[in-house]
Amino acid sequence: MRLTSGSRRADVELLALHHQRLHRKLVGAPRLARSVLERLPAAAGRAAQRNIVAGRGLRSLVTPVAGPVRLPTHRPETPDRLLGYYQLAQRRYDIPWQILAAVNFVESRFGRLTGPSVAGALGPMQFLPSTWDAYGRGGNIMDPHDAILGAANYLAASGAPERMGAALFAYNRSDAYVDAIRLYAREIAREPRNFYIYYFWQVFVATTKGDLQLTGPGAEGR
Template sequence: MDARTGRGTPVVASIVGLAVALSGCTGSPGAASATAPGRTAQSAQVTAPVPAPERQATSAATGAEPGTTAAATETAHRTPVPSEALPDPDAAIPRDPARLARSLTETSERLRRAVDEWRSEGDPSRGQAPEPVVLLALYQQRAYRLLARDPRLASRTYARLPRALEPSVKADVTAIRKLLTLVHPVSRPARFRVKEPKPADVLLGHFRHAERRFGVEWEVLAAVMLVETKFGRVRSPSHTGAQGPMQFMPRTWEAYGMGGDVHDTRDAVLGAANYLHASGAPRHYRRALYAYNHSWAYVDAVLLHARQMKRDIRKYYAYYNWQVFVVTTRGERRLTGP
């Protein structure tokens, strides 16, 4: 963030899984005169958008150290997954529009059922998601990332999707594509610290608590954390110093963190809600999110994901299982997940 103007520049540096963590808040036009959170673009797509004013490339955007990745570069040369089997973490994504549409339709339906089962028979407040949810969500994420990078394939695939599914697929692909425009592939990898996120319903409880306190919709807060750190999976600070699951710059945290710990998930969510509220939310979400990260592509992506969760809470549980990717000049690498 520019100390002279209090405003920042887009920080989508690591939309790594979205990117690895978009570093974030920057001074906002209408908010208190403190530095915005200043996070780094590290979205869970590892697309690495460009960092906001105060942060610049986030750790994810910098590239992953070969030895730290959990999966090899994405490939599309293997045999597609059988209809009844759970997809392998690196299963090939069909490049034929008709086959890809069928695969996405099947995967989306199976993922919805898997999430319903997890919520009704499992316990999202403890531990991580069951294998079917993890693998189906990863396959869906990888397919969306492919479509985001190939607009022609995307348009031909949309035309073959069921009418009820097309808007959802298009929204997610569009959000990822916007974040990817902010990413700069890195040639020299850096080490990233990643870890398992807090349980899904523990995070949901924090988002809803912050909504009650500051009036900022929980879906918007969840979408910000999704883009910033893939729900806390990315633990590395940005190279500009942005920290925590919501990626705050120290000065901004001092102003909006209410005395909490920037690395504590509950405190970070409350701080983000406080900052967004001071910047215009819930009345002016676009203005508030732009203050958080000076990029309209970032704003659009966050709101697209938030609307998806608002329409169907199962989308939250699917997004929760999206993994961290990093974009390098040699291709994408997945840093988390199976």
């Protein structure tokens, strides 16, 4: 699947945003999620369940914020270029490209948020500058190509692909994070078109008054 026209890109972006909003609703409403999952065909239900489990785990790591939200956002690199970078990193470091895509997705929504984070992490793969100095091979922490190769280098040095779980835990010390990355990567591997759906998921921030959408069609935080 390649996005070859502006109209097709717009259609996929709107479909993905609709999918994301439904997903976020189900992540925050377990009883509703059970009811919906019971009514879905078996294969669709399993896929939805994996996304809900991943989203619920990641949400458990987040504390809703109060007050105004001011986060600088950016236009991400095109999905086809990102795919090329993941595949280059896979060839060089033997890290499955779907894992790298999932890390890019969770860490920064494919580069829409580049930090600095609360911990000081930067770039589309959210490296601490000290870690980048060790594994970035002299590249630019903010550049998608360099950051993806740096992430693959770090994961390989941390034991991947043989010890992928341990390598991902070294990247972000959270079992929920590790599980989410593997679930999203599994969904991309199962159906590569899911990469494009995830690519168009937008930046939402959990606040004490509900979700705030910062990017994409209908964004409130512009």
